[in-house]
Amino acid sequence: MLIRKDSLIVAVDGSRMSIFRNIGEAFKPILELVEDQQNSSPRSSELGTDRPGRSSQSTSPRKGAYEQTDLHQQAEDIFAREIAERLDEIARNSDVDLVLVAAPRTLGVIRQHLRTDTSKRLLAEIAKAFGPHDAVSLAKMLEKYDV
Template structure:
């Protein structure tokens, strides 16, 4: 993949967001860390202790239960949406292109929160769950990636 110099490479998952700036050659990018955010990992019992809901039908003795809410996933989605807003803040004063690397679910949450100007500067969206703290493997993956 041809990576423009001074592009922003943003790697996001449910617990971390790392932003890099590209240096080096177009086909062999080097990544320089700019910004990093971490979501503190909470236990499910710290997020909530409620039981799944129950429903009753007035005309029959049948009872039903509702599915348990995935509190960890809700927390990850909240963090990813906050990071999308942070990306929007950073990119509002910049004209750099963006390469976004995120898990498919996180990518969907991020897309909802990005404005049209930021979306227009997206050079690539890579739906891959990649460890945001690994700069060298990420640069190698970008060099080999085809759009």
């Protein structure tokens, strides 16, 4: 994949984001860490202690329970929205090329919250669960990636 020098590569998983700058050649990227952000992931008991709600109908003796809310997934979705805001900010304040690498579900949430002009600025959106802290293997993956 052609990634020009000084392009930014944003790698995101559910709880961490790293922004790298390509300091190498277009077809041989070398990534340098520019920014690192981590979403704290507290224990479930710290996120919420309520049991799922119960329901009953006045005309029937049957009772039911509501499904337990996935509090960790909610925290990851909020983090993904913050990443979308950060990408919008980068796109507004600079004219660098952007590549987004994110886990498929996280990528979907980010896409929903990106501004249209920011989406147009993305060279590629790669739906791949990737450890954002590993610059060497990320560079190798980008080198082999075909748009």
